Amino acid sequence: MEARPSCRPDTVITTVTDQRWRQTKALFQAALERPPVERAAFVVAQAGDDDELRREVEALLASDAADRSVFERLPLVGVSVIAASNFAPDATHQHTTLKPGSRIGPYEVVTLLGAGGMGQVFRARDTKLNRDVALKVLPDGFELDSDPMARFTREAHMLAALNHPNIAAIYGLEDSQDRHALILELVDGLTIADMIAHGPLALVEAVDVARQIAEALEVAHEKGIIHRDLKPANVKVTPTGVVKVLDFGLAKAWGGAADSGIAAVPTVTATGLGERGVLGTPAYMSPEQARGRALDKRTDIWSFGCVLFEMLTGRMAFRGETISDTIACVLERDVDWAALPASCPPRIRELLRRCLQKDPSRRLRDIGDARLDLEMLDEAAGGPAASAPTAITPASERPWLPDRRIHVRGGRLLAAGLVLVVSTAALAVWVDRMTAREASAGRSVIRLTSDAGLTTDPVVSPDGKLVVYTSDRAGNDKLDLWVQQIDLKTGKSFGVRASGGPPEPLCDKCGSWVWDWSPDRRWLLVYGPQKPWVAATIVDQETKTSRLFLERRNEDLFNFEISPDGRWIVFRAQMANRSRMYVAAFNGEPGPAENTWIPITDGSSMEDKMHWSPDGRWIYALSNRDGFQCIWAFPLDEQTKRPAGPPVAAIHSHGARLSIRNANLVPQDFSVARDKIVFNQGEITGNIWMTEIR
Amino acid sequence: MPSPRDVTALLGDWSRGNPAALNQLLPLVYAELRRIASRQLRRERTGHTLQPTALVHEAYLRMVEQRHVDWKTRAHFFGAAAEVMRRILVDHARRHNAGKRGDGMPTMPIQDVRDTAAPDGIPILALDLALQKLAEFDRALARIVELRAFGGLTIEEAACVLDVSPSTAKTEWRVAKAWLGRELGLDSHP
Numbered sequence: 058m059e060a061r062p063s064c065r066p067d068t069v070i071t072t073v074t075d076q077r078w079r080q081t082k083a084l085f086q087a088a089l090e091r092p093p094v095e096r097a098a099f100v101v102a103q104a105g106d107d108d109e110l111r112r113e114v115e116a117l118l119a120s121d122a123a124d125r126s127v128f129e130r131l132p133l134v135g136v137s138v139i140a141a142s143n144f145a146p147d148a149t150h151q152h153t154t155l156k157p158g159s160r161i162g163p164y165e166v167v168t169l170l171g172a173g174g175m176g177q178v179f180r181a182r183d184t185k186l187n188r189d190v191a192l193k194v195l196p197d198g199f200e201l202d203s204d205p206m207a208r209f210t211r212e213a214h215m216l217a218a219l220n221h222p223n224i225a226a227i228y229g230l231e232d233s234q235d236r237h238a239l240i241l242e243l244v245d246g247l248t249i250a251d252m253i254a255h256g257p258l259a260l261v262e263a264v265d266v267a268r269q270i271a272e273a274l275e276v277a278h279e280k281g282i283i284h285r286d287l288k289p290a291n292v293k294v295t296p297t298g299v300v301k302v303l304d305f306g307l308a309k310a311w312g313g314a315a316d317s318g319i320a321a322v323p324t325v326t327a328t329g330l331g332e333r334g335v336l337g338t339p340a341y342m343s344p345e346q347a348r349g350r351a352l353d354k355r356t357d358i359w360s361f362g363c364v365l366f367e368m369l370t371g372r373m374a375f376r377g378e379t380i381s382d383t384i385a386c387v388l389e390r391d392v393d394w395a396a397l398p399a400s401c402p403p404r405i406r407e408l409l410r411r412c413l414q415k416d417p418s419r420r421l422r423d424i425g426d427a428r429l430d431l432e433m434l435d436e437a438a439g440g441p442a443a444s445a446p447t448a449i450t451p452a453s454e455r456p457w458l459p460d461r462r463i464h465v466r467g468g469r470l471l472a473a474g475l476v477l478v479v480s481t482a483a484l485a486v487w488v489d490r491m492t493a494r495e496a497s498a499g500r501s502v503i504r505l506t507s508d509a510g511l512t513t514d515p516v517v518s519p520d521g522k523l524v525v526y527t528s529d530r531a532g533n534d535k536l537d538l539w540v541q542q543i544d545l546k547t548g549k550s551f552g553v554r555a556s557g558g559p560p561e562p563l564c565d566k567c568g569s570w571v572w573d574w575s576p577d578r579r580w581l582l583v584y585g586p587q588k589p590w591v592a593a594t595i596v597d598q599e600t601k602t603s604r605l606f607l608e609r610r611n612e613d614l615f616n617f618e619i620s621p622d623g624r625w626i627v628f629r630a631q632m633a634n635r636s637r638m639y640v641a642a643f644n645g646e647p648g649p650a651e652n653t654w655i656p657i658t659d660g661s662s663m664e665d666k667m668h669w670s671p672d673g674r675w676i677y678a679l680s681n682r683d684g685f686q687c688i689w690a691f692p693l694d695e696q697t698k699r700p701a702g703p704p705v706a707a708i709h710s711h712g713a714r715l716s717i718r719n720a721n722l723v724p725q726d727f728s729v730a731r732d733k734i735v736f737n738q739g740e741i742t743g744n745i746w747m748t749e750i751r
Numbered sequence: 752m753p754s755p756r757d758v759t760a761l762l763g764d765w766s767r768g769n770p771a772a773l774n775q776l777l778p779l780v781y782a783e784l785r786r787i788a789s790r791q792l793r794r795e796r797t798g799h800t801l802q803p804t805a806l807v808h809e810a811y812l813r814m815v816e817q818r819h820v821d822w823k824t825r826a827h828f829f830g831a832a833a834e835v836m837r838r839i840l841v842d843h844a845r846r847h848n849a850g851k852r853g854d855g856m857p858t859m860p861i862q863d864v865r866d867t868a869a870p871d872g873i874p875i876l877a878l879d880l881a882l883q884k885l886a887e888f889d890r891a892l893a894r895i896v897e898l899r900a901f902g903g904l905t906i907e908e909a910a911c912v913l914d915v916s917p918s919t920a921k922t923e924w925r926v927a928k929a930w931l932g933r934e935l936g937l938d939s940h941p
């Protein structure tokens with residue numbers, strides 16, 4: 058049970074004077090310097106007959122002795138665990154040389170994360186800066202004054218200068234007695250290898266990850282640093298979707314005298330089996346690397362191609378049963394181009410072809426070119442389309458305008474009087490090419506916007522042709538409403554700004570958060586915190602009166618939505634972390650009795666943001682029912698609205714649930730209409746995505 | 752938005768001892784944090800947890816030229832941001848509280864506040880009240896909590912901002928924890 062502080066600001070302490078506090082604090086601190094067993098007697102002796110002082114200090118000591126770790130967790134700094142997937146965690150042939158609690162310089166070992174050809178890796182606490190780091194302890198044989206050590210030190214210092222969000226940082230090198238360790242940034246998240254283990258990535262994900270890898274490589278290459286060991290196990294995606302390339306340049310630093318060749322690839326050594334066995338690293342080696350020739354940045358471009366190919370297909374570009382077979386593949390065979398998904402745009406095929414040229418002189422010369430290609434793919438969809446307005450059309454002349462409800466980040470705008478400012482259309486090349494293809498594949502996810510800032514809260518029009526959302530893409534720090542057309546046949550898609558007239562309050566006294574109209578527009582259902590619990594109010598548009606609609610004592614009722622036929626409502630009741638979703642009959646009259654509520658979920662999962670399907674036979678909801686937040690569809694019986702089967706995940710990508718793969722694509726808000734779901738991902742920055750429904 | 756170079760330069764000036772730089776810096780930090788926080792806070796989402804320091808980090812990443820800052824500069828940025836963050840969160844929690852009751856008077860017990868912003872179960876408003884009280888007789892102690900809780904600073908960084916030795920900061924932090932633990936009544940619910 059979580060500790061809930063009880064707060065009694067008006068009962069606790071009498072007025073504390075500065076003087077009094079100084080006395081108390083001094084005695085408290087003095088007592089802390091004594092061994093715990095002596096403290097009580099010490100305080101009694103020091104306080105003399107000042108009972109109040111004694112009591113105060115004793116109270117502080119008692120508080121000090123209690124578990125105060127809650128305060129240590131207040132700064133929720135987001136460093137956590139490096140997954141040791143690029144090492145073999147069960148590499149028992151290497152005995153643990155550092156026990157938890159032992160130290161190297163200011164670093165206190167917490168736990169072993171993994172071991173590999175590069176030595177062992179520990180999670181460690183930096184006691185100086187009070188942060189956790191990854192500690193790579195160099196294998197035996199690195200003597201401080203030796204040539205390899207000197208070279209390693211030089212390399213490490215150079216690598217420490219690499220500072221880029223997509224590169225896991227190297228903080229420095231620590232020498233302590235006979236041990237040498239590299240201090241690295243701890244990175245949380247899954248490696249690309251982990252992700253690929255579940256199958257290929259969705260095209261958009263692969264493009265996004267590849268773009269960030271290319272950015273990291275570009276920055277390093279500009280500084281003359283080559284990775285030399287780029288592979289899926291060396292690339293992580295943090296829970297916020299940031300790609301981190303690990304172990305930059307370490308292959309060389311660890312590589313001994315050889316500046317090239319297999320010797321420079323540490324994970325090939327017998328002790329360092331990559332997580333995919335001995336095939337781990339040679340599969341990503343460039344032909345020149347496999348031949349032991351001199352290397353330049355083009356070796357990374359090859360490996361980049363291998364990684365991108367594997368993300369798209371779920372299969373290694375080159376693989377064999379043994380190391381030598383794999384190397385033979387790298388040197389002689391072409392990749393299996395047919396393995397690429399049909400939806401893979403020609404631009405990506407071309408990029409892969411140029412990266413995977415066996416002759417380095419014919420290979421893509423600069424990873425920056427790859428980045429540009431990927432960015433164009435990434436940005437073409439939707440695009441920041443704020444240019445000069447060319448037409449103003451009243452909303453009333455636009456029957457397809459989604460007038461049902463428009464959310465403006467916590468505010469409420471009546472859509473009446475909404476004016477469209479149509480900007481010049483930015484034709485989205487990517488959507489043009491990809492939409493049709495992806496749509497035909499069915500239930501893939503495509504990206505509708507590509508903004509650097511926040512684009513969120515999408516609402517799709519009932520006919521599925523328009524999506525309204527808020528975005529700060531205009532660059533004035535304001536979240537404006539935008540309307541974007543979705544037309545799968547022509548592939549045209551453009552965002553236009555929707556500037557509303559003055560907002561009208563819908564219901565003054567409802568304390569409302571969110572509302573929903575009945576289809577006939579007579580009833581307005583509002584829910585909000587107007588009581589100690591969240592309850593629903595109904596507003597009758599004919600009589601302009603409002604009444605309490607539904608409440609349940611000490612439980613919050615949320616997410617009311619009226620079914621498309623106007624005869625049902627869906628909502629959920631929540632108390633603490635337990636939430637159940639219900640359907641109940643609706644006729645505008647307050648309060649369907651609790652015994653008529655039809656439970657849709659059993660409280661073992663949390664749902665949010667429920668929406669009816671247009672035919673009223675499904676309810677779509679955000680749910681964490683398998684531990685990940687995703688959109689699920691709950692089937693209902695057509696007549697009774699009772700559950701008609703188990704819910705199914707509504708967002709798929711190549712047959713796998715999307716949000717498992719990429720934390721960045723966890724849906725936050727969504728909207729359903731006709732044949733599609735439109736959702737947004739990201740709280741602080743993010744974009745709008747779309748998927749087809751059954 | 753100011754360029755990262757400007758912010759970095761201002762931070763540099765400030766950490767080198769030019770107090771005027773802070774006056775220029777704070778409004779920038781404030782504007783950026785507000786912008787990020789309001790997006791986050793206005794969502795009113797149930798089950799939504801806000802991590803104050805995550806916002807500060809986000810602001811930092813956006814505002815500062817990453818390649819040219821050392822950890823002292825970072826500490827100073829976070830130190831400034833901590834104060835701003837506290838204000839934003841407290842304002843939000845208060846508004847939330849008021850909106851829930853329909854009037855502005857704090858009649859509800861603080862632990863009942865639907866305080867989505869509270870990390871680990873310590874409501875922001877309760878923490879803020881306690882800190883206000885603490886600041887009345889020990890400003891430095893309140894400040895170190897602010898830096899740690901709202902800015903995500905380490906002891907070392909907090910010491911740097913407060914211009915005291917790390918060991919002093921460590922002792923102060925221990926005292927602050929003991930006092931707050933008692934003030935917030937954390938022991939009555941182990």
